[in-house]
Each structure stands twice: as C-alpha cells, then as structure tokens.
Amino acid sequence: MTYVDGASGSPRHAALLNGTASHTIEFDDIFRDGGYHPGSPTISAALAVAQAEGSSVEAFHRAVIGGYEVGCRIAIALQPSHYRNWHITATVGTMGAAVSTAMLKGCSAEGIAHAIAIASSFAGGHQENLQGQGQTKPMHCGHAAEAGVLAGLAAAEGVTGSPGSLDAPHGYAAATSDGTGNWQAGLEGLNEWTSISRMTFKNYGCCGHIFPALDGINAMRVEHGFDPGDIAEVEIHGYGPTVSICDRMDVQSARDARFSLQYCAAALLHTGAVRMAAFSPETLGRDDIRAFMDRVIVTEDATIAAAYPARRQARLVITLNSGVVIEHFQPTRKGDPDDPLTDAELFEKYDELTAGVLDAGAAERLRDVIMTGDELPGLVLIKTRQLSAA
Known part of the structure; x- marks a missing residue:
C-alpha cells in the first residue's frame, strides 16, 4: 500500500512512490552531522514493509530507529x-x-549486515542531478527506499554480500569518498547516543543550507524593524554549500527557488515566511521579489566554513538606504538539536502541510495516531483513505 495514491502495490512500489513524494517539497528531516535526510528513504521503506508484513507499531519503530x-x-x-x-x-x-x-523481515545481525552490503551496490545519485536542472532529485529518495527494500528482501532470503563492502580498498567508501571512510568518527558514542535523537526538523520549505541566513534575517528584522523597501543590500556570508548550492540567481521553477538563497531571502522579507506559499506560482511570479534578488550577495566565510558540517552558521550585513549598516552573526539554525522547534511549532508545521490534503477532523485523528502510537494499520488506513478521497 502507498499513501500517495491509496492503491495497493508491492512494498517496493510503495517505497518508491512514498520516498519520492516525501522529498519533493524539501521539508524532510536532517541529520546535521552527516548532511543526510534519513526520513524519506528509511521511513518510506519501513512503512511499506511493515504494512506488508502486518508488523506491530513497536517493530515499525525499532526498524526506523535501526x-x-x-x-x-x-x-x-x-x-x-x-x-x-x-x-x-x-x-x-x-x-x-x-x-x-x-x-522487519526478522533478519539476524548477520542478515542485516548482508542487507547493507547488498544495498551498497545499489546506492547512487550524483550531485549534478541535485544541483543542476531537471526533476530527478526527489526520485533519488524514492529509488533509495525501493532499492533498500530490495536489498533487505534479498538478504532475508539468504542472498549475501561482501563483508568488506563499505570499508575494503575497493568498497563503497573508497569509491565515493576520500580514503576508505572515517569509521572511528562514525562509531563515536555508540551505545551512548542514538542518531534519531539528534535530528533537525525543518522550519522552512527549502534547502537546509539556506536556514541560517533566514534565521538571521528574522532576528535582524525583529530587532531593527526594517521593511524590504528600506534595504539597499544584503550580504550573506556562509560555508561551502551556501555558495556552491544556494548562490542561485536563475530561478525558473519552484525547485530552483528552494535552492536559491537570493529568492528565499527576498520571499522571507516580502511575505514573512518561507513555507509552502513561498513556492506557489503566484509568489514565484511576484515582480517585487524578483527585483529584490539582485540586492542579495552570497559569499563564503573561511571561519564559518571551517566549522561546517558540525555547525551551520551565517554572518549577515544589511545596508539600509539611509546608509546605516547592520551586522548579525547567526550561530545556529532553528530546528537543529541545539535550537529545536517547540511542540507548538511542529504542530503548526503539521497543520500547514496537511491543509488542503486532509480535512480538519482527519488531520487531527492522524496527528493523534502519530503522537500516541496507535496500531500501524490505523495510521496507514487514515492516510490512504483520506488521500484517495482528496
């Protein structure tokens, strides 16, 4: 079953559609220390397999955590x-x-290891299809979910992979990164903390590398009370991907806009938010937002770059038409583990994302299922019935 179209299908089919849909509007969670969005591929796969297997909520939660x-x-x-x-x-x-x-298939530790090894042969998705033109990026997550399901199902049936698939001289780390992987860093704190407890929840519907700048603009606007018409120039100094991914003046689509610091900064100043409405055709077509983008300058700051990826920071300099220059250093991103969203802010985000897809009663029931841990079939049925009717 897949919540996207409400139709029955294989776990691989459901994982593919759910994973793709979950990444489309750039609102999925982030593991900051790895620059990784685990939710879209992992939960999409787990949800599909859990339903196919008739798994308990506890089994589903354990699989997601694992x-x-x-x-x-x-x-x-x-x-x-x-x-x-x-x-x-x-x-x-x-x-x-x-x-x-x-x-979820009941594999032993050895079987899980084989699933990882098998998956390493399926793992792809290059930066050109993330940074360049086209619509491939959300499919990366759908493919990851589907291919992961295939790897797990194969391992459950006894298919094996090489034990050195990740760290051998010709393994995955050697093929895709410098050296054979920093496994000491990867295993640091094992049995002391869990990754799922250190997640970032997005406060904006755009690339996470844009967040520190938006947080900084919000803070400066609250303190100094300026309007877009008061601003002559906005300088944003960030880390590597702030420039390499998000310094983007050519915005032809909502997808481009979600990776443009110039657009997102202009949209925030003119509309007060960078959520779903910021990427609607009406907002994308606004002349005032487009004209303001020319006033936003994006550069890399060596000190901020050195703190990346453990810290996602920004330094902002706003010059007003009056000649007054305002500076601000943004040390965190709202939503990161050290600056988390409150429950009220998370519910506000949930309400916005479900509006227009679920009616108010259905959205409330689904929220209760998620928060109270009712049986998984109940959660899936609410999703599929309401989305099928929408």
Whole structure:
C-alpha cells in the first residue's frame, strides 16, 4: 500500500512512490552531522514493509530507529568528501532503508549486515542531478527506499554480500569518498547516543543550507524593524554549500527557488515566511521579489566554513538606504538539536502541510495516531483513505 495514491502495490512500489513524494517539497528531516535526510528513504521503506508484513507499531519503530542509526553513522564516516560528487540521501539512504527492511523481515545481525552490503551496490545519485536542472532529485529518495527494500528482501532470503563492502580498498567508501571512510568518527558514542535523537526538523520549505541566513534575517528584522523597501543590500556570508548550492540567481521553477538563497531571502522579507506559499506560482511570479534578488550577495566565510558540517552558521550585513549598516552573526539554525522547534511549532508545521490534503477532523485523528502510537494499520488506513478521497 502507498499513501500517495491509496492503491495497493508491492512494498517496493510503495517505497518508491512514498520516498519520492516525501522529498519533493524539501521539508524532510536532517541529520546535521552527516548532511543526510534519513526520513524519506528509511521511513518510506519501513512503512511499506511493515504494512506488508502486518508488523506491530513497536517493530515499525525499532526498524526506523535501526535504519536511522546505521544510515546516519555511515554518513558521518563518508563525509564531508562524499558530498562533493554524491547526493548522500540517495546513497546512504539506500542502506538505511535496507536495515529497516531486514529488521522487519526478522533478519539476524548477520542478515542485516548482508542487507547493507547488498544495498551498497545499489546506492547512487550524483550531485549534478541535485544541483543542476531537471526533476530527478526527489526520485533519488524514492529509488533509495525501493532499492533498500530490495536489498533487505534479498538478504532475508539468504542472498549475501561482501563483508568488506563499505570499508575494503575497493568498497563503497573508497569509491565515493576520500580514503576508505572515517569509521572511528562514525562509531563515536555508540551505545551512548542514538542518531534519531539528534535530528533537525525543518522550519522552512527549502534547502537546509539556506536556514541560517533566514534565521538571521528574522532576528535582524525583529530587532531593527526594517521593511524590504528600506534595504539597499544584503550580504550573506556562509560555508561551502551556501555558495556552491544556494548562490542561485536563475530561478525558473519552484525547485530552483528552494535552492536559491537570493529568492528565499527576498520571499522571507516580502511575505514573512518561507513555507509552502513561498513556492506557489503566484509568489514565484511576484515582480517585487524578483527585483529584490539582485540586492542579495552570497559569499563564503573561511571561519564559518571551517566549522561546517558540525555547525551551520551565517554572518549577515544589511545596508539600509539611509546608509546605516547592520551586522548579525547567526550561530545556529532553528530546528537543529541545539535550537529545536517547540511542540507548538511542529504542530503548526503539521497543520500547514496537511491543509488542503486532509480535512480538519482527519488531520487531527492522524496527528493523534502519530503522537500516541496507535496500531500501524490505523495510521496507514487514515492516510490512504483520506488521500484517495482528496
């Protein structure tokens, strides 16, 4: 079953559609230390397999936690060099999905290891299809979920992979990053903390590398009370991907806009938010937002770059038409573990994302299912029935 179209299908089919849909509007969670979005591939795979197997909520939760733990720690071991050419959610997400699948299929530790090894042969998704033109990026997550399910199902049936698939001289780390992986970093704190407890929840519907700048603009606007018409120039100084991915003036689509710091900064100043409405055709077509983009300058700051990826920071300099220059250093991103969203803010985000898809009663019931841990079939049925009727 898949919640996207409400139709019955194989776990692989459901994982593909759910994973793709979950990444389309750039609202999925982030594991900051690995630059990785575990939720779309891992939960999409686990949800599909759990329903096919008739699994309990406890089994589903354990599988999700296990998929997060393995995927996030592999991400740490591969980064930062892996991200130079590879979309890590597409690659490592395949392994996280494989772990969840193998756990739900009752695999032993050895079987789970084989699932990871098999998944490493399926793991792809390069940066050109993340940064360049086209619509492939969300499919990266769908493919990762589907391929992870295939790897987990294969391992459950006895198919094996090489024990050195990740760290051998010709293994995955060697093929996709510098060296054979920093496994000491990946395993640091094992049995002391879990990756799923260190997640970032997005406060904006755009690339996470844009968040520190938006947080900084919000803070400056509250303190100084300026309007867009008061601003002559906005300088945004960030880390590597702030420039390499998000310094984007050519915005032809909502997908481009979600990766344009210039557009998102202009949209925030003119509309007060960077959520769903910021990427509607009406907002994308606004002349005032488009004209303001020319006033936003994006550069890399060596000190901020050195703190990446453990810290996602920004330094802003806003010059007003009056000649007054305002500066601000943004040390965190709202939604990161050290600056988390409150429950009220998470519910506000949930309400916005479900509006227009579920009626108010159905949205409330689904929220209760998620928060109280009712049996998984109930959660799936609410989703599929309401989305099928929408």
